[in-house]
Amino acid sequence: MVMRSLVSVVDDDESVRESLPDLLREFGFAAQAFSSAEEFLASDYVGQTRCLILDIAMPGMSGPDLQRELTLRRQEIPIVFITAYGDETTRPRMLEQGAVECLFKPFSDTALLGALDAVFRVN
Amino acid sequence: MHTDIDDRKRAEALLAGEKRLLEMVAGGYSMSGILEAVCQLVESTASGCYCSVVLVDPSGTRLEHGAAPSLPASFITSIIGRPVNVDSGPCAMASYLNEQVIAPDLTSETRWAAYAWCPMALAHGLRACWSTPISSTAGKVLGAFAIYYDEPKTPTSLHQSLIEQFTHIASIAIERAQSETALRRSEAFLAEAQHLSRTGSFSYPVATDEITWSGELYRIFELDRAVPLTNELIYSRIHPEDIPFIREMMDRARGGDVVDFECEYRLQMPDRSVKYVHTVAHGTRDQNGRLECIGAVQDVTERRLSEEALGKVRSEFAHVARVTSLGALTASIAHEVNQPLSGIITNASTCLRMLAADPPNVEGARETARRTIRDGNRASDVITRLRTLFSKRDVTTESVDLNEATREVIALSSNELQRNRVVLRPEFADDLPPVTGDRVQLQQVILNLLLNASEAMSGVDDRPRRLVIRTERDEDDFVRLAVQDAGVGFEPQGVERLFEAFYTTKSGGMGIGLSVSRSIIESHHGRLWAAPNDGPGATFSFSIPRRHESVNGAGSLGAIWTPAVADAQ
Numbered sequence: 001m002v003m004r005s006l007v008s009v010v011d012d013d014e015s016v017r018e019s020l021p022d023l024l025r026e027f028g029f030a031a032q033a034f035s036s037a038e039e040f041l042a043s044d045y046v047g048q049t050r051c052l053i054l055d056i057a058m059p060g061m062s063g064p065d066l067q068r069e070l071t072l073r074r075q076e077i078p079i080v081f082i083t084a085y086g087d088e089t090t091r092p093r094m095l096e097q098g099a100v101e102c103l104f105k106p107f108s109d110t111a112l113l114g115a116l117d118a119v120f121r122v123n
Numbered sequence: 124m125h126t127d128i129d130d131r132k133r134a135e136a137l138l139a140g141e142k143r144l145l146e147m148v149a150g151g152y153s154m155s156g157i158l159e160a161v162c163q164l165v166e167s168t169a170s171g172c173y174c175s176v177v178l179v180d181p182s183g184t185r186l187e188h189g190a191a192p193s194l195p196a197s198f199i200t201s202i203i204g205r206p207v208n209v210d211s212g213p214c215a216m217a218s219y220l221n222e223q224v225i226a227p228d229l230t231s232e233t234r235w236a237a238y239a240w241c242p243m244a245l246a247h248g249l250r251a252c253w254s255t256p257i258s259s260t261a262g263k264v265l266g267a268f269a270i271y272y273d274e275p276k277t278p279t280s281l282h283q284s285l286i287e288q289f290t291h292i293a294s295i296a297i298e299r300a301q302s303e304t305a306l307r308r309s310e311a312f313l314a315e316a317q318h319l320s321r322t323g324s325f326s327y328p329v330a331t332d333e334i335t336w337s338g339e340l341y342r343i344f345e346l347d348r349a350v351p352l353t354n355e356l357i358y359s360r361i362h363p364e365d366i367p368f369i370r371e372m373m374d375r376a377r378g379g380d381v382v383d384f385e386c387e388y389r390l391q392m393p394d395r396s397v398k399y400v401h402t403v404a405h406g407t408r409d410q411n412g413r414l415e416c417i418g419a420v421q422d423v424t425e426r427r428l429s430e431e432a433l434g435k436v437r438s439e440f441a442h443v444a445r446v447t448s449l450g451a452l453t454a455s456i457a458h459e460v461n462q463p464l465s466g467i468i469t470n471a472s473t474c475l476r477m478l479a480a481d482p483p484n485v486e487g488a489r490e491t492a493r494r495t496i497r498d499g500n501r502a503s504d505v506i507t508r509l510r511t512l513f514s515k516r517d518v519t520t521e522s523v524d525l526n527e528a529t530r531e532v533i534a535l536s537s538n539e540l541q542r543n544r545v546v547l548r549p550e551f552a553d554d555l556p557p558v559t560g561d562r563v564q565l566q567q568v569i570l571n572l573l574l575n576a577s578e579a580m581s582g583v584d585d586r587p588r589r590l591v592i593r594t595e596r597d598e599d600d601f602v603r604l605a606v607q608d609a610g611v612g613f614e615p616q617g618v619e620r621l622f623e624a625f626y627t628t629k630s631g632g633m634g635i636g637l638s639v640s641r642s643i644i645e646s647h648h649g650r651l652w653a654a655p656n657d658g659p660g661a662t663f664s665f666s667i668p669r670r671h672e673s674v675n676g677a678g679s680l681g682a683i684w685t686p687a688v689a690d691a692q
Contacts (some may be wrong), residue, residue, distance in 0.1 A: 005242065013465075013466075015465070015466030015497075016462070016465060016466060017471065018466070018494055019469035019470045022469075022473045023476070026473055026480075057541070057542045059541045084458040084461035085457070085542065086457055104461075105461045105469070106461060106464040106465035106468040106469075108468065108474075109472035
């Protein structure tokens with residue numbers, strides 16, 4: 001059996017955690033959802049995760065905080081940021097800081113697929 | 124016989140001269156012209172004499188030139204400027220003592236030696252001097268009238284009556300000139316004061332329509348003083364919309380109804396610029412019972428324009444305050460709505476893909492469709508909450524559960540608080556009685572306090588950004604809400620400044636929220652205040668009465684009032 005690549009979703013919003021993994025599975029990925037950056041870091045999936053779909057604004061540790069933490073741990077995982085707060089400065093800033101893509105909620109399945117294509121083409 | 128005829132002729136000439144002098148006084152001739160004529164008349168009446176008039180200056184200390192048509196100029200200049208005392212000369216002495224001074228022979232005269240007056244007079248060929256003070260009707264010395272001879276001489280009774288007669292005429296001329304100077308000065312002061320205060324004055328004998336205006340009033344109306352004032356001319360300057368009002372005022376004044384009035388109206392200049400004037404008028408009756416209206420008209424254009432500008436700025440402030448709190452909310456609302464929308468779109472996409480699979484995953488599609496509906500309802504809930512917060516535009520008074528109202532505000536701002544990583548701890552009193560007030564306004568205040576507290580902690584990284592929101596019963600049947608932050612706090616002496624419009628400790632804020640919040644709480648008969656915490660941060664609290672007087676005893680609310688409170692009203 002071919003191992004599917006694991007995409008982890010970190011978002012404090014429940015409806016994202018419920019809906020996104022199903023769509024990712026439809027795309028052919030394995031998916032796990034976490035309600036906070038802390039929960040993700042404490043899990044066993046950090047090493048297996050090939051791509052992170054990461055909410056920017058979360059209580060406690062934010063998305064960019066998690067990105068920095070992973071860099072410090074030398075566990076650099078390609079990141080697609082998602083946010084419901086974005087303004088025109090958000091996306092360029094996130095890309096500059098090393099994200100593969102930054103999507104504004106609500107985003108289409110094709111936009112997500114495009115971002116994932118970019119991640120896995122590089123890999 | 125010959126002497127008799129001479130005497131009669133002289134008396135007639137004297138009478139004619141005196142008459143002419145009085146005509147000069149009445150005709151407004153200059154003082155120096157009249158005094159010269161006095162001297163010349165006396166010189167022509169008492170032959171061989173030379174006359175002079177010196178004046179005492181306003182301070183009463185020095186002699187000034189009056190008139191001396193026949194005496195040498197060098198003699199007069201040596202007298203002028205001498206101090207008014209007993210030593211400097213006969214005129215100075217007469218003025219000082221207010222007594223006649225007679226020096227019949229200057230060669231044997233011993234007075235005024237300190238000023239060497241006699242040698243000076245003798246050098247000009249004078250041998251006798253009689254100086255008489257000129258007094259005002261009030262007894263004040265105005266100057267001195269002197270008669271000189273080039274031979275030793277003592278005055279006769281004829282001379283004395285001549286002197287008495289002409290010092291009297293000189294006194295009238297001097298007094299009149301002085302009061303005219305004083306009047307002119309006073310008029311100049313008045314005109315200057317009118318100009319500075321932009322106030323014109325008028326008098327209007329109602330029966331005759333002969334209106335008199337001060338110069339400043341002509342300037343305010345921008346009318347030429349040379350053109351006779353007519354009602355038509357005046358009305359041509361009054362703003363067309365205010366003409367009926369002014370006509371009514373004038374009609375009532377003519378009818379004697381209005382004795383005193385005060386009003387403000389507009390003028391319109393030929394260039395169509397508008398002036399605002401404020402008029403105060405007072406009606407009086409003269410001895411004949413005729414009504415005269417006197418009044419003042421002040422140009423208040425600048426004041427009115429700045430009042431209008433101020434009013435405009437005020438309403439702009441209120442608008443800014445509304446927009447500022449709306450702006451903060453918009454980000455929060457966008458987030459709240461975008462989250463469920465995101466779920467809806469993702470679920471719908473998943474659903475379609477599950478149905479398109481071979482074989483279709485119908486069970487999975489059903490589950491995602493269910494989630495779509497749930498997220499749709501979530502979005503709808505957000506809209507419902509917003510409606511309750513913003514649909515009521517008018518200030519209304521109703522029974523408000525402060526706990527519930529606060530919960531709604533927290534729900535709406537929770538994302539904003541989360542984004543700032545604020546740990547919110549509500550501490551709501553269970554037995555909190557409802558208050559009467561405007562629910563939306565109170566929620567705006569609560570929102571403002573919450574967002575302020577959140578912002579005050581945005582730079583705090585060394586401690587939890589804890590925000591406590593507490594409701595409790597207060598003394599005297601008040602209910603209190605407190606928002607306690609762990610932020611930067613404020614200087615105790617700066618408390619009141621926090622509530623000033625535009626005062627802010629934030630770089631991005633307008634700082635108007637607190638002053639508006641305070642006025643909302645005050646309109647609820649409560650108070651809003653700030654106090655520093657024992658630890659870091661500050662606590663902002665408001666306390667409002669459970670009910671206040673502007674609330675009518677609506678039946679539906681009656682049940683929640685305790686009888687004791689209702690009786691106290």
